[in-house]
Amino acid sequence: MELSVLIHKFDIPGRLVTINPNGGGNxxxxxxxxxRNTFDERQVILQRMNRAVFENPQQIMANLRVLTxxxxxxxxxxxxxxxxxxxxxxxIQTRDGxxxxxxxxxxxxxxxxxxxxxxxxxxxxxxxxxxxxxxVLAHFHGLVxxxxxxxxxxxxxxxxxxxxxxxxxxGTVATVAGRExxxxxxxxxxxxxxxxxxxxxxxxxxxxxxxxxLQLHVMHGDPKVNNVMIDDFTGKGTAMIDxxxxxxxLLHYDFGDALRSICNPAGEEELNLNKVVFDMDLCLxxxxxxxxxxxxxxxDADRRYLYDSVRLITFELGMxxxxxxxxxxxYFKTRHPEQNLNRARVQFRLCESIEARERMIREQINTLA
Ligand code: GN1
Ligand code: MG
Numbered sequence: 001m002e003l004s005v006l007i008h009k010f011d012i013p014g015r016l017v018t019i020n021p022n023g024g025g026n027x028x029x030x031x032x033x034x035x036r037n038t039f040d041e042r043q044v045i046l047q048r049m050n051r052a053v054f055e056n057p058q059q060i061m062a063n064l065r066v067l068t069x070x071x072x073x074x075x076x077x078x079x080x081x082x083x084x085x086x087x088x089x090x091x092i093q094t095r096d097g098x099x100x101x102x103x104x105x106x107x108x109x110x111x112x113x114x115x116x117x118x119x120x121x122x123x124x125x126x127x128x129x130x131x132x133x134x135x136v137l138a139h140f141h142g143l144v145x146x147x148x149x150x151x152x153x154x155x156x157x158x159x160x161x162x163x164x165x166x167x168x169x170x171g172t173v174a175t176v177a178g179r180e181x182x183x184x185x186x187x188x189x190x191x192x193x194x195x196x197x198x199x200x201x202x203x204x205x206x207x208x209x210x211x212x213x214l215q216l217h218v219m220h221g222d223p224k225v226n227n228v229m230i231d232d233f234t235g236k237g238t239a240m241i242d243x244x245x246x247x248x249x250l251l252h253y254d255f256g257d258a259l260r261s262i263c264n265p266a267g268e269e270e271l272n273l274n275k276v277v278f279d280m281d282l283c284l285x286x287x288x289x290x291x292x293x294x295x296x297x298x299x300d301a302d303r304r305y306l307y308d309s310v311r312l313i314t315f316e317l318g319m320x321x322x323x324x325x326x327x328x329x330x331y332f333k334t335r336h337p338e339q340n341l342n343r344a345r346v347q348f349r350l351c352e353s354i355e356a357r358e359r360m361i362r363e364q365i366n367t368l369a
Contacts, residue, residue, distance in 0.1 A: 001103050007033050007046055010111045011095050014042055023120070023226070025242070026332045027053050032114060043114040044092060048107050049100070049244070053331065057108030059153050060244050061099040064091060064110075066151045067246050071143050086139060087229070087239040089113050115239045118229040123267045127285035128235065130262050133228045134289025136237035137220070137258050141251060144218040145297060149248040152218065159221060159245060160253040162202040162316045169195065169323040178326040188341065191322050194348050198315055204308050205252055213301040219254045221245025224261035251302065255290065256309030260317065262286050264350050268343055276346050278353040284364050291368040303369045307362045311354050318347030 003019050014035035022032035022045065029048040034041060049057045071088045079085070089112040094101050100110040124130050158164040172178040173192070182188050208214045220227075220240055227242040261268075263282045266275040291298075322344035324331045329340050354361065 003031060003033075003046070006101070006103065006109060007044075007111070009094050009101050010044075010046075010092050012042060012044055012092060012111070013037065014040065019046070024122070028244075033111075043116055045089070045112050045114050046109060047112075048109050051107060054108075054155060054244060056155075057100055057102075057110075060155050061091070061110060063152050063155060063246060064112075064243055065099060067144070067147070067243060070147045074143055084231070084234065084236050084238065086143075087115050087118075089115060089239070089241060089243070115229045115241065117232045118238050119232055120226045120229050120241065122226045124225050124262050124265045124279075124282055127281050129230065130282040130285040131289035132230060132235070132237040133223075133225060133258060133262050134286040134291070135293065136228050136240055136289075137223050137254060138290045138293035139237075140220055140223075140240045141217070141254070141294060141297070144246070147218050149216065149218060152247050154247045155244060156221075156247075159247070160249055160257075160313065160316065161206060162312055162319075163206060165316055165319050165323065166195075166199065166202050169319055169326075172323050172326045175327075177328065181326045181328075185341075187345065188322075188326070191318075191341075191344055191348060194351075195319055195322070198351075201312070201315070204312060205250060205305060208301070208305055209250070214250055214252070214305060216248045217251050218246065219249035219251060221247060221249060221253070223254045223258040225258075250309070251294070251298070252305055252309035253313060255306055256311075256313035257317075258290070259283060259286060259310045260314040260347075260350065264346075266346075268346055269339075270346055271342060273345060273349045276349040276353065278350055278357055278361075280357060280360055280364070283361060287364055287368050291365075295369060298369060303365070306365045306369065307358065310361065311351060311358075314347055314351040314354055318344045318351060321347060 004016060012035050014037040017034045017036050019031050019033040023030045027050045031046040033044050033046050054060050068088060075086050091099055092111040093099055100108050102108055182192055222242050222245045227240060228237055229239040229241055231238045263279045265279055270276055321340045325340035332340055334340055
């Protein structure tokens with residue numbers, strides 16, 4: 001079905017002016033559509049949900065419904081006291097009242113409102129930007145902390161359970177094709193060694209959960225830098241987007257993933273590894289922004305594992321990219337065959353940089369948390 005035909009199945013006022021690819025997600029396909037009438041304009045985001053990753057789109061939409069109803073109500077309640085207008089996208093239904101549309105190929109499509117006059121940057125712009133990302137994540141955690149976890153179904157069970165990725169990696173290495181790719185280059189063998197050296201570290205957060213030290217909360221699941229919308233006029237954060245992975249999890253998965261992304265201004269696709277460093281100024285700024293609010297809901301045990309989460313999620317993402325490379329790049333979208341290998345190199349370099357700064361990172365966190 002053509003995009004212009006598809007979007008007309010949704011209940012959007014005005015006439016379609018343009019529809020174009022938007023953003024560079026690794027999983028879903030995203031388009032921006034603009035509708036106008038004589039006195040108004042409506043910008044919406046059309047997305048095809050990746051069926052290979054999100055097997056049950058209806059379940060994702062049900063989660064989004066629960067999340068948006070809960071947060072819109074809270075945002076309205078606290079609007080008067082807020083220092084800014086916090087935003088949260090709204091679902092737009094099909095003309096026959098459904099939250100998503102299944103096309104003739106079985107693909108699921110949905111439309112949400114676009115956060116207008118705001119930008120999601122692929123690379124951190126500086127300490128102020130990092131601090132805003134921290135404030136937005138903490139605000140998001142505050143918004144969802146009283147959302148009943150049982151109302152959400154886990155869209156990707158085990159999503160940040162690092163030992164499961166290790167098992168998956170081992171499974172891939174055991175295949176003929178996986179072993180061939182692994183043995184085809186020095187670089188791949190070097191990355192495999194990197195993983196071996198950190199095997200014992202992989203269960204650190206799961207063990208803390210098992211000991212009863214850490215509890216599950218509602219988490220965002222993917223709080224990387226380009227999922228934080230920054231207001232074009234005020235420079236302040238205004239919303240978190242990309243809400244498909246919102247589910248019960250550890251706040252640490254979000255904290256670690258946010259720092260992994262925000263403190264690497266070179267970005268995830270950098271080819272020159274020398275440019276990949278964990279930036280301590282950005283770390284300090286993010287932590288100030290996040291912990292100023294999050295301090296109120298973190299326990300002492302939570303604080304003890306914050307550093308580990310940064311190291312772990314960086315390691316985990318590197319391993320996910322590497323496993324996918326060895327499996328023939330079937331999960332993350334790629335434009336060239338070596339792309340996932342390079343993404344893994346970047347994350348592992350970043351992980352080393354984090355390890356080298358352990359003492360400083362812990363100190364920063366401890367003084368602020
Ligand atoms: C994927 O689709 P996107 O780009 O928002 C991935 C995240 C990774 C991220 C790395 C469902 O997110 O976990 O951190 O790539 N999402 C899923 O860029 O696997
Ligand atoms: Mg995402």
